[in-house]
Amino acid sequence: MSATQSDPSPLEQEIAAEQRHVDRVYSQLTRLRETAARSEAEGYRMAGARVPGSLVERDAMVFHAARRRLVLDTEHEGLVFGRLDLRDHEAPRYVGRIGIREEQTHAESLPDAERAEPLVIDWRAPAAEPFYRATAAHPQGVIRRRMIQSAGETVIGIEDDLLDPEAAPPGMTVIGDGALLAALSRAKGTGMRDIVATIQQEQDVAIRAPGGGITIVEGGPGTGKTAVALHRAAYLLYSDRARFAGGGVLIVGPSPVFVDYISSVLPSLGEDTATLRSLGQLVDGLKARREETPDVHALKGSLRMRQVLRRAAEDAAPSAAGLGLRIRYRGEWLELPAREAERIRRRVGKGAKRNEIRARAFTAVLDVLWAQAAPRLKTLEQSQFDEELADHEEFRTFLKRWWPRLRPIDVLRFLAEPRRLRWYAEGILSPAEQRQLIASIPDLDTEPSIDDVALLDEIDELIGRPPKTRKRAGQAFTVGGVREVTTFADRQRATRNVEPREGDYRDFAHVIVDESQDVTPMQWRMLGRRGRIASWTIVGDPAQSAWTGDATEVARARDTALGSRARHRHALTTNYRNPAEIFEVAAEEIRRIAPDQPLPRAVRSTGVAPVHLIVEPGDLEKSVLDALGDLRNEVAGTVGVIAPDQSTRDLIIGWLGAELPDRVQVVTGLQAKGMEYDGVLIVEPGVLRADSTAGVRTLYVALSRATQRLTTLATTPWR
Ligand SMILES: Nc1ncnc2c1ncn2[C@@H]1O[C@H](COP(=O)(O)OP(=O)(O)OP(=O)(O)O)[C@@H](O)[C@H]1O
Numbered sequence: 001m002s003a004t005q006s007d008p009s010p011l012e013q014e015i016a017a018e019q020r021h022v023d024r025v026y027s028q029l030t031r032l033r034e035t036a037a038r039s040e041a042e043g044y045r046m047a048g049a050r051v052p053g054s055l056v057e058r059d060a061m062v063f064h065a066a067r068r069r070l071v072l073d074t075e076h077e078g079l080v081f082g083r084l085d086l087r088d089h090e091a092p093r094y095v096g097r098i099g100i101r102e103e104q105t106h107a108e109s110l111p112d113a114e115r116a117e118p119l120v121i122d123w124r125a126p127a128a129e130p131f132y133r134a135t136a137a138h139p140q141g142v143i144r145r146r147m148i149q150s151a152g153e154t155v156i157g158i159e160d161d162l163l164d165p166e167a168a169p170p171g172m173t174v175i176g177d178g179a180l181l182a183a184l185s186r187a188k189g190t191g192m193r194d195i196v197a198t199i200q201q202e203q204d205v206a207i208r209a210p211g212g213g214i215t216i217v218e219g220g221p222g223t224g225k226t227a228v229a230l231h232r233a234a235y236l237l238y239s240d241r242a243r244f245a246g247g248g249v250l251i252v253g254p255s256p257v258f259v260d261y262i263s264s265v266l267p268s269l270g271e272d273t274a275t276l277r278s279l280g281q282l283v284d285g286l287k288a289r290r291e292e293t294p295d296v297h298a299l300k301g302s303l304r305m306r307q308v309l310r311r312a313a314e315d316a317a318p319s320a321a322g323l324g325l326r327i328r329y330r331g332e333w334l335e336l337p338a339r340e341a342e343r344i345r346r347r348v349g350k351g352a353k354r355n356e357i358r359a360r361a362f363t364a365v366l367d368v369l370w371a372q373a374a375p376r377l378k379t380l381e382q383s384q385f386d387e388e389l390a391d392h393e394e395f396r397t398f399l400k401r402w403w404p405r406l407r408p409i410d411v412l413r414f415l416a417e418p419r420r421l422r423w424y425a426e427g428i429l430s431p432a433e434q435r436q437l438i439a440s441i442p443d444l445d446t447e448p449s450i451d452d453v454a455l456l457d458e459i460d461e462l463i464g465r466p467p468k469t470r471k472r473a474g475q476a477f478t479v480g481g482v483r484e485v486t487t488f489a490d491r492q493r494a495t496r497n498v499e500p501r502e503g504d505y506r507d508f509a510h511v512i513v514d515e516s517q518d519v520t521p522m523q524w525r526m527l528g529r530r531g532r533i534a535s536w537t538i539v540g541d542p543a544q545s546a547w548t549g550d551a552t553e554v555a556r557a558r559d560t561a562l563g564s565r566a567r568h569r570h571a572l573t574t575n576y577r578n579p580a581e582i583f584e585v586a587a588e589e590i591r592r593i594a595p596d597q598p599l600p601r602a603v604r605s606t607g608v609a610p611v612h613l614i615v616e617p618g619d620l621e622k623s624v625l626d627a628l629g630d631l632r633n634e635v636a637g638t639v640g641v642i643a644p645d646q647s648t649r650d651l652i653i654g655w656l657g658a659e660l661p662d663r664v665q666v667v668t669g670l671q672a673k674g675m676e677y678d679g680v681l682i683v684e685p686g687v688l689r690a691d692s693t694a695g696v697r698t699l700y701v702a703l704s705r706a707t708q709r710l711t712t713l714a715t716t717p718w719r
Pocket residue numbers: 180183184193194195198199200203219220221222223224225226227228541576577673674675676704
């Protein structure tokens with residue numbers, strides 16, 4: 001017999017063996033899907049046929065089946081991605097995106113716990129922890145850790161780490177190395193991907209940190225902070241579903257572009273219950289995208305605005321200025337002079353939320369008028385007087401103008417009037433700041449800016465809302481007024497409470513703040529209102545902060561939002577995004593202002609140096625188009641063009657014409673925060689830096705966005 005070329009190599013043999021297991025998993029998945037669809041249909045049938053019995057049971061059946069089906073239907077690229085061969089276990093343990101069990105044959109004869117054999121365990125389960133934590137120094141019982149790479153349902157590669165060679169049985173095959181590097185070098189699609197298969201040890205510790213208190217995760221560019229934040233959300237939802245799915249997890253990022261970029265990660269992990277918002281979308285009904293100039297951003301973000309807004313919130317509405325009342329009632333003239341009306345307004349309004357106490361203010365007016373009417377109309381009862389006046393057209397018109405129900409935007413617009421602002425800002429803002437503020441208040445035709453959203457939220461708090469009878473029924477998590485789940489039925493209901501929450505829901509169980517270094521003091525206050533009873537995960541990198549305002553204010557506002565809960569810090573130290581050649585340029589930039597800044601270590605190198613071009617101003621348009629064309633040829637994935645400001649961004653979009661392919665995005669330096677592209681073109685880095693500390697930090701962010709290629713294009717030298 002000749003040695004044939006069809007003899008499978010060790011790699012092929014191992015792949016074939018893993019394929020057999022993966023096939024078994026997918027067949028079981030198909031069976032589970034069918035069962036879930038059947039029991040969902042059965043629940044609907046019961047509902048349709050009005051089968052007597054517990055409604056709760058029927059709802060629960062439909063709900064659980066639908067949820068389960070959703071999880072099972074999640075795209076399962078690489079459903080099984082890991083395998084552990086353990087010292088004390090004969091059978092290997094497989095790790096995957098979701099846990100799947102298979103009923104044992106002869107299950108009836110087995111005790112309950114052994115009836116179903118785990119084919120794959122969920123990556124978040126405690127039993128999966130060694131997959132991420134074991135090292136050669138501390139193998140944690142793991143002999144061999146294997147990463148399984150698949151395309152769809154087909155196993156295409158294997159990477160092994162032999163962690164405990166002495167315990168390895170004879171003949172154990174160990175294949176290749178560098179699964180992480182392989183994962184990092186792949187071209188990126190337009191959305192961020194999950195990293196379940198390659199989570200590194202220091203990241204895993206942060207992901208699985210206990211759910212209470214405040215978890216702070218810091219690290220330089222590309223160290224996986226965002227990835228950790230999202231996987232942590234998935235972990236919390238898995239480890240304590242009743243608490244975190246019941247109360248809700250809020251994830252906040254800097255911009256809509258960013259939220260879009262990260263939006264597919266949790267669904268790819270089978271989690272669809274977290275609420276994702278950018279800072280401009282935290283207030284119900286608003287979707288702000290507009291950035292302010294750095295000066296106005298610093299001003300509107302400052303805690304000083306709180307005092308200005310408090311004065312505005314207490315001030316009379318424009319329609320109330322100089323307003324008095326004179327009406328005829330049963331032949332008598334009743335009168336409330338403007339000065340008296342203003343006195344009442346101040347007395348009643350003092351220290352109160354104006355929208356909440358309209359009824360009290362109206363009563364005060366009625367009392368004054370009653371004092372005039374009573375001596376003249378002797379047979380009249382006060383209750384009758386009140387009732388008749390309440391229906392009196394002129395009286396009603398007066399009340400509407402004198403104490404209108406205001407929306408936060410109405411109060412914000414008070415600030416655009418120089419006379420009013422002068423008094424609100426006296427002793428708080430300089431005349432120059434007042435002028436800046438006036439020019440930046442959105443008029444009727446302008447959408448509020450991202451910074452306006454925090455101001456509107458503050459005003460909402462100051463003016464309150466008219467009391468309304470609230471339906472409390474949906475609050476499965478509050479039992480007898482206590483936020484606690486006590487019975488099985490309550491827990492069942494709590495886990496079911498995952499339909500979209502009402503727009504201004506605030507009782508989140510956990511709040512995750514990404515790119516936290518850029519949250520302004522006023523924004524911290526807005527976040528604090530949504531996390532009063534929450535535990536927190538705060539993710540950021542102070543070196544990337546573009547804040548030009550008072551740093552102590554930020555710390556103060558942040559401390560107030562987070563309260564006195566215990567804090568636990570985690571540092572991430574490896575840059576998984578940038579090749580060393582690119583990160584070196586970014587590092588050089590940040591060292592200008594922070595020579596001692598500890599920087600992460602870039603784990604890979606492409607051997608390709610970044611390209612720095614200087615061109616004539618007249619050639620800028622053509623050069624941008626050429627450089628972008630080159631990048632599009634050089635990388636298979638996404639390309640980001642980073643402009644120094646909004647107007648240059650719009651200009652570049654104009655140059656590119658209407659047809660922007662999906663994989664190309666043009667953003668400002670600020671919008672580039674948290675983003676990642678395979679190829680990056682920075683236009684006018686010197687202008688982006690703007691000779692300021694915050695500018696250097698923003699340029700540092702821009703320079704650290706690329707996974708493969710970096711080009712800079714300037715009309716004047718900048719390095
Ligand atoms: N363990 C890992 N395995 C594979 N890829 C990883 C791992 N950790 C991080 N990455 C990848 O590295 C890139 C950077 O991660 P991420 O965006 O989370 O970093 P970051 O710290 O938030 O960055 P920045 O602060 O610069 O915005 C992403 O593409 C992410 O998927």
